[in-house]
Amino acid sequence: MARSVLILFAHPAFQRSRANRALAEAVRDLPGVTFHDLYEVYPDLLIDVAREQSLLSSHDALVLQHPFYWYSAPALIKEWLDLVLEHGWAYGEAGRALAGKDWMSTITSGGGEDSYGPGGFNRYTITEFMRPFEATAHLCGMRWRTPFIVQASHMSTPARLAEAAAAYRAHILALQRRGEDA
Ligand SMILES: Cc1cc2nc3c(=O)[nH]c(=O)nc-3n(C[C@H](O)[C@H](O)[C@H](O)COP(=O)(O)O)c2cc1C
Structure with a gap:
C-alpha cells in the first residue's frame, strides 16, 4: 500500500x-x-502542538517544503520544530513517536548551484547548510532522504519550473512507494 x-x-x-x-x-x-x-x-503563528503531533503520527513520511531563507527556513518552521518535536515524544529515552518515519526536505533557493560550494559566494554546499535538519531527523530516529532542491528559482523560466514540478511529483510518488528496507 502506498505510504502516506x-x-x-x-x-x-x-x-x-x-x-x-x-x-x-x-x-x-x-x-x-x-x-x-x-x-x-x-x-497568528500560534501552533497547535497536539494537532501537529497527531498529524505526524498518522503519516509515514514527512516532507518539509519551504524556500531557503537565510541559509535555513522561514521562522514558522523553526517555531514548529521548537514546539512540536518535544522531548519524551520525538526524542529522548521514551520519545519514539517518529522513529522509522522518513524525512525529506524540499528546498527552493535564490542562489544558483555555482554560488554554493567552496568557490561560491555562499561558501558551503546546500547539503552542508541542511545538516541541522539532517541531525534533527537523526535524533528523532527518522530516515533522512536526499533533499529535493530547486536552485536559482527566481531566474527559472515557466518551462524550467514545470520541469521541476514534474520531477517533484515523481519524487513524492517514489517516496510513497518506498518500502521499509529502501
Ligand atoms: C528573507 C529571505 C531570505 C532569503 N535567504 C536566501 C538564502 O539564504 N539563500 C538563497 O539562496 N536564497 C535566499 N532567498 C531567496 C529565496 O530562497 C527565493 O526567493 C525563493 O526560494 C523563491 O521561491 P518562491 O518563488 O516560492 O518564493 C531569501 C529570500 C528571502 C525573502
Whole structure:
C-alpha cells in the first residue's frame, strides 16, 4: 500500500511565490498526500502542538517544503520544530513517536548551484547548510532522504519550473512507494 506523506509547507509570502507554487500545485492533490500550509493554518503563528503531533503520527513520511531563507527556513518552521518535536515524544529515552518515519526536505533557493560550494559566494554546499535538519531527523530516529532542491528559482523560466514540478511529483510518488528496507 502506498505510504502516506505529510507535506509541511511554509512560505510567508505564498501569494508572490513562483517556485513553491509550481511545486505545491504538482503534489497537493495526490492521493495519500496531506498538504499542510503552516502560514495559512497559523496566521497568528500560534501552533497547535497536539494537532501537529497527531498529524505526524498518522503519516509515514514527512516532507518539509519551504524556500531557503537565510541559509535555513522561514521562522514558522523553526517555531514548529521548537514546539512540536518535544522531548519524551520525538526524542529522548521514551520519545519514539517518529522513529522509522522518513524525512525529506524540499528546498527552493535564490542562489544558483555555482554560488554554493567552496568557490561560491555562499561558501558551503546546500547539503552542508541542511545538516541541522539532517541531525534533527537523526535524533528523532527518522530516515533522512536526499533533499529535493530547486536552485536559482527566481531566474527559472515557466518551462524550467514545470520541469521541476514534474520531477517533484515523481519524487513524492517514489517516496510513497518506498518500502521499509529502501
Ligand atoms: C528573507 C529571505 C531570505 C532569503 N535567504 C536566501 C538564502 O539564504 N539563500 C538563497 O539562496 N536564497 C535566499 N532567498 C531567496 C529565496 O530562497 C527565493 O526567493 C525563493 O526560494 C523563491 O521561491 P518562491 O518563488 O516560492 O518564493 C531569501 C529570500 C528571502 C525573502
